[in-house]
Amino acid sequence: MFGIFKKKSEKEKLQAAYSKxxxxAFKMSNVNRALSDKLSAEADELAKQIEKLP
Incomplete structure (x- = not known):
């Protein structure tokens, strides 16, 4: 019941951004491959940040 007031941790925020x-990137892979590659690279950077967190 009180979970709605709980703030997301930094790790949860990064994981949500990574998934997004x-x-x-998957949606753009059929339309614009260069943009898809760019988004995948950004997701990789987010994954590295997630790994650094405790």
């Missing part, structure tokens, strides 16, 4: 970037 991968989803966008």
């Amino acid at each position: 970037k991968l989803e966008e």
Whole structure:
């Protein structure tokens, strides 16, 4: 019940952003391969940041 007031941790925020970037990259892979590659690279950077967190 009180979970709605809980703030997301930095790791949860990064994981959500990572998932969103991968989803966008997948959607763009059929339309614009260069943009898809760019989004995948950004997702990889987010993955590296997630790994650094405790």
